[in-house]
Amino acid sequence: MAERSPVPEVPRAFTGVVAGLALAGAMYVGATSLRGLPAIGPLLDPARGIWAVSRAAELPAVQVVALQGLGGTVEVRYDDRGVPHIFGASETDAYRALGWVHARDRLFQMELTQRAVAGTLTEFVGARALPLDREARRQGLAVAAEAKWAALDRDAPVRAFVAAYMDGVNAYVRAMRPNELPIEYRLLGRKPRTFQPQDTYYLLARMSLTLAWQDSELQRGAVESLVGAAATAALFPVNAPIQEPIEPVAGRQAPRYTHAEIPAPQRLDAKSLAEARRWMETRALFAAEPQLTRGEAVVGSNNWAVAPGRTTGGHALLSGDPHLQLTLPSIWYEAHMVVPGVLDVYGVTLPLAPLVPIGFNRDVAWTATNTGADVLDFYLETVDDTTAPARYRVDGAWRELESSVATYEDPTGAVLATDTLYRTHRGPMVRSPIGYVSMRWTALELSDEGTAFHDASLATSAAEWYEAMANYRAPAQNFLVADRGGHIGIRSTGRYPLRPGDGRGDKVFDGSLSASDWTGDWPLSQYPTSMDPAQGYLASANQQPVDPAVRPGYLGWDWPSPWRAIRINGILRADAAMTPEKMRLAHTDPRSALTDAILPPVRDAVAAARRRGVLQPSDSAAMAFLDRWDGRFDIESRGAVLFDQLNSALTRRTWDEFVIPGEDRRVATPGSSMLVRLLQDGSSSWWDDGSTAEVRETRDDILLLALRDAWTTARTRFGNDPEAWRWGKARRMNIHHLLRLPGFGRESLSVQSGPGTLSPSESGGTHGASWRFVVELGEELTASGTYPGGQSGNPVSTRYADRVPEWQRGALSPLRTPRSAADLPDSATSSRLTLRPAP
């Protein structure tokens, strides 16, 4: 009898074929990248793939690392908030260590920042980033960053510090274990690049883009086309209609109101509409994503300081509250660096730079708000060939254009697109629907903010601090300083160009004339400044820095409405016994000066409608509901929900002239202070709704309609029972990840903020207080602070977003400032890192 095979021949072969196909399929799927996504084999690999990030989520209790280039051992102690306290024997060592710790916690963020400025995001994330890269290359910030680095003196200390910092970054990248590669790299299937010292200047350029990109002239062109030059000049004025300046006016105890007439809008025709569209298309060429600096910005930074005579402790107090787009990881990274006898600085740093833009040392504290000055001009150029220009004309003579070809590649190196980039002597030039437009921008010109920030961090008094910052150029900031000597000061510091003619820059200049060019800069002595004012306090909130009635001069136009400045000054004026706790509470102060300006006319309109017999029951109900509101934008508030809807509806109905027919967005919106001004003129033609040709609406009509809209919208969105409305549910903050990856952000957060409050908010909820801190400059300086995020950039880490709940509550944590490694108690130490010189 023949021996039976356990498996018949044919089925065995069949099984082998099926198994072979299954294995081949699994291997192919495991090893193949599809649509730019990483292959699932390496991605799911538990040793090196996405799961590995869990093993690098937390800081090791103790770590010793050999680091090349160190002159001596650097001790780093992470405190219980994850803040590294870096103790080195030299500044170069301290900055090298800072580079290492920045890279450990924020490597992906650093790479993304550099690439965003360089315009190389497509090489990282693919073709979807092409519009952003094109925009970045057109803006020319990378060219400027390279030039600034190249122009630094070879012996400049900051050059050595920046180089050491970037060496520290690269040392971390080189020595990184597989599980330490940030998860974003794994998801994208990428590896970190090698960082260059000039990347620090890329970061500073990015800050200029965020804070000093001023393209409103192009927007203004569209506005003029829609409503006419006279109305534009009145609604977007050079001088704010409500003056509560940064530089205090001696003896003034209240804002100064001006009441200029607002001319009627011009009649719209097809030509004007086409022109408006061309202006907006031109604007989009330079910046597809408008930045946050202009007009009725929904974000707004605040800072204020109080002299010792108005504090209970008898010491100067300083509060910083810079507002920016909120992201995870946060833009800021807290760090403390100590070099005995040389440096002892604590503050928020920006990963990619060894600088402390906001912080304090043992003697001086400093913070900033954005000045929002007009530091960018556009010029309409005349070129020799509208298709492929080689020359442009100035004063009747042709000049050669600089040109270069920008190539955009995808991650595989394939070319996605190419652009020819042009430059005139003013700066980058683009072809647009209104012609060839070049720009000149302070951010693109040589300056050395690195040295300024470094030297300022060594200052021992407010005066020294300002001296160190004398050459600071961009982005212009309202730097507020307080010192242990009891001095407080503020200076709007930056480069402010002098222009020909009337000196104004709120227009597009004729590029064919050299007479259009800047003629110089404001001298430092003319900068808006105040030191130790008699009133005993100083505050800034992005408002016009100097009252033109006191000191005229063009610094910019269309300033944000000063509701926050009015509120801060009101708080500080009313209280001569300030404490750090009161300073903290002011960060989330729930009151708004805007409500006080809007509600009385609404009340009057409702009363008038009642007299005319046209009041509907719902109007009465809505008004009664608002009358019961205490005016506070706290999260439990009900009335705030209706007021916010009313404010939106009133803005929408009033400024309908700014919507291009067929489109759903206004090309611009006059500031709310203009709306308040218009409320004083009940029969202005601006109240007329252009869509109702047979009726001419008045102010009271629009106010009543806005109230009805608000009531209806609020009931539709938040339920028919107004008692169940909650402001904290209606207005949420959303802190998205840098790439907006789902699951990486913290969304729908209730916070105490609202229109016109010190913590202004908008419906998208993406901008807010990026860092809050209070410093008391006593014998021993004490400080507290927080930011909406966490020190780690690893979304799996417990330190990724651990501060968000604290930030939501408006709470601050005490900041530890040990003088030496031994000063930080074990109970407050979460990790010990020793960096030793590598042999």
Next chain:
Amino acid sequence: MTARKFLFAEFAAATAAMATATWFVAWWAVPIVAAAWAALRPGDRTLPLMAAVAGTFSWLILLLLPSSPGAVARVADVAGAAMGTGSGPLLALTLAFPALLAASAASLAKAFVSRRASVSRAS
């Protein structure tokens, strides 16, 4: 040693080998180990299934041993959300993938070795 104990020891050794190979080499080392195991035991019909379970166990060990279940769950949450799969399916895919690799490699190896044995017997 009883047959059951021997089988368990063999299974544990294979699991450890797959985990070690993944840790020190890469994800694609799993089918190599599974194939080698099957080549040693071509007559065992259950080996592809055992290899699949060993593959899953090996990666589960690698997920949990060096970190905490909480950290793994956080990775599953964020990566699952970012990839649009959700945390559960991502975890399931991660554990199913080595099973597929190991089972198919073991089956292929078993079939290959058995066929060679048949051919050599026939000749």
